[in-house]
Structure formats: structure tokens, C-alpha cells
Amino acid sequence: xxxxxxxxxxxxxxxxxxxxxxxxxxxxxxxxxxxxxxxxxxxxxxxxxxxxxxxxxxxxxxxxxxxxxxxxxxxxxxxxxxxxxxxxxxxxxxxxxxxxxxxxxxxxxxxxxxxxxxxxxxxxxxxxxxxxxxxxxxxxxxxxxxxxxxx
Numbered sequence: 464x465x466x467x468x469x470x471x472x473x474x475x476x477x478x479x480x481x482x483x484x485x486x487x488x489x490x491x492x493x494x495x496x497x498x499x500x501x502x503x504x505x506x507x508x509x510x511x512x513x514x515x516x517x518x519x520x521x522x523x524x525x526x527x528x529x530x531x532x533x534x535x536x537x538x539x540x541x542x543x544x545x546x547x548x549x550x551x552x553x554x555x556x557x558x559x560x561x562x563x564x565x566x567x568x569x570x571x572x573x574x575x576x577x578x579x580x581x582x583x584x585x586x587x588x589x590x591x592x593x594x595x596x597x598x599x600x601x602x603x604x605x606x607x608x609x610x611x612x613x614x
Contacts, residue, residue, distance in 0.1 A: 505610070506560050511545055512597070512604040518542075520558050526570070527556040527600055542603050550575045550601030556584070558592070565592040565607070575601040 505519035509527075518540045528538040529546060531553045540558070542551045552573040559566040566589040569577040577584040578599040584590045592598065598605045 507558070507565060507610065508608045509540060509558070509598065509605040510608060512606060516545055518605070520560070520565075523560045525558045526554060527551075527558060528553045528570075529555075542600065546601060546603050548602055551603055552601070555600050559589060565609070566590060567592050567598060577601075 505521050506523075507520040509518040509520060511517070520540070522539060525540050526538040527540040527542065529549070529551050530537050530541055530543045536553070538554065542555075552570070552575070554570045555573045556567055556569050556577045559568060567577065567579050567584055568589050569584045569586050571586050573586070576599065579590045579592055579596055582590055592607050594607060594609045596607045598607055
């Protein structure tokens with residue numbers, strides 16, 4: 464009677480740990496990060512109705528939503544602190560800037576509505592946004608201003 468052979472345990476990745484690292488080739492040069500303390504000029508501002516808070520729009524595509532504690536994802540415009548009723552989806556809407564104009568679009572899966580004035584914004588629709596427009600994201604109401612807020 465022969466004894467069964469023991470299976471050798473192979474730890475995934477153990478054989479590759481001894482290989483030299485391959486260089487990562489990138490067709491485009493890596494863009495350096497902004498210097499510490501350097502502030503990027505915002506393209507616009509979203510002011511919480513009543514003027515208590517402001518949110519800078521610093522990119523051509525800024526996600527509006529709430530912090531996701533499961534994934535750790537935080538949108539560029541984080542409404543967590545002002546959305547006490549949790550009516551804003553984690554990925555609710557997006558402020559877009561192209562061709563010299565601003566637009567608002569709703570993200571897939573946003574549940575509690577997105578509006579520019581009285582106009583409902585739907586997924587995939589880009590609604591033009593102008594200075595002074597009232598935006599509603601869930602139950603949070605914001606006023607859009609272009610450029611930086613005057614002091």
C-alpha cells in the first residue's frame with residue numbers, strides 16, 4: 464500500500480516575487496502635481512442657498528455627490544455635510560465646462576432629481592447653466608456663479 468503524495472502548496476505570486484520589475488512605459492509624460500499651497504483658480508462656484516457654504520468648480524468635469532464610506536470615494540463637489548436628509552446620490556450629477564460654457568448633467572442611478580431652475584435634468588442630457596441659475600440636486604439647492612466669488 465503506497466501513501467498518497469502530498470500536494471505542494473503554491474503561494475500565488477511567490478514565483479514572480481523574485482523576478483525583476485519591468486519598467487512602465489508611458490506614451491505621455493507624467494504631468495507634475497501642483498506645488499503645495501498653490502491654489503487652482505476655480506472656474507465657478509456653487510453657493511448653498513442662503514450663502515452658508517460654497518463649493519468651487521475647479522475642473523472641466525466635476526462630480527457632485529456625497530462621500531461613499533464603503534469605497535472611500537469623495538466627489539469633487541461633496542455635499543455630504545449639507546445633505547442632512549441624504550437626498551443626494553453618491554454620484555448624483557456632474558458640472559461640465561466645454562466650448563466656453565457650463566452644463567449640468569445627471570449621473571446614471573441618481574434617484575431624487577436634478578434641476579436647473581424648473582427644468583428637469585435627465586441622464587445624458589446636458590443642460591446649459593449660467594451665472595445666477597438655481598440648481599437643485601436632490602433637496603439641496605445651489606446657486607451657480609462663474610469665476611471666483613467676490614469678497
